[in-house]
Amino acid sequence: MLTGTFDLPGGLTLRPARSSDTVFLRELYAATRVDLSLLPDAELAASLIDLQFNAQTESYGRDFPDAMHFIIGLHRDRIGRLILDFSAGRVHVVDLSLIAAARGQGHGASVLRAMQRTAERVAAPVMLAVDRGNPGARNLYARLGFHSEGARGDFHEALVWWPPALCEPGREASA
Structure with missing residues (x-):
């Protein structure tokens, strides 16, 4: 189990999540579900968001134990x-989520660049999926050199970034 805090550029840190972070994580998830928060019945919206958060948590635990x-x-x-x-x-990268106030500030790019540096050290590609309806994230990933690996279900696209040392002949090196 990892302990401690990892420093990233720009005052960013990564630390292992704790059970005391559950309320924050639930609120963070809710902030990403603008579609559900727009429902006219606020109680129904909150219940659906809670159900979806629990389903996502279970799915991630099952698919990425x-x-x-x-x-x-x-x-x-x-x-x-x-x-x-x-x-x-x-x-x-199974999930990267930021609160609304932190989006568009370069924090996501800093985290992803740190993952790219890690991938270079372990000689592995960086993989992730992006919602096809999220142009901001798609543009960020393209700027960082991610390339499409095709559809992943009905709503997502699989993306990959290859460290330059792993690029096959004829494959473009990523930024």
């Missing part, structure tokens, strides 16, 4: 979460 769960901090404030899975010879 060895994943590491981190809280992203900025100075002393919690601003997001990162779930990483290093199985199958890759650095798989």
Whole structure:
């Protein structure tokens, strides 16, 4: 089990998630579900968000049992979460979520660049999936050199970033 805090550029930190972070994680998830929060019945919306959060948590636990769960901090404030899975010879970004106030500030890019540096050290690609309806995230990933690996279900696209040392002849090196 990992302990301690990892420092990233720009005052960002990663630390292992704790059970005391559950309320923050539930609120973070709710902030990403604008679609459900727009329902006219606030009680129904809150119930659906809670059900979806629990379903996502169970799904991640089942699909990525060895994943590491981190809280992203900025100075002393919690601003997001990162779930990483290093199985199958890759650095798989299972989930990267930031609170609304932290989006568009370069924090997600800083975290992803740190994952790219980690991938270079362990000689593995960085894999992730992006919601096709999230142009901001898609643009960020493209700027960081991620390339499409095709559809992943009905709503997501699988993306990969290859460290330059692992690029096959004819494959473009990533930024």
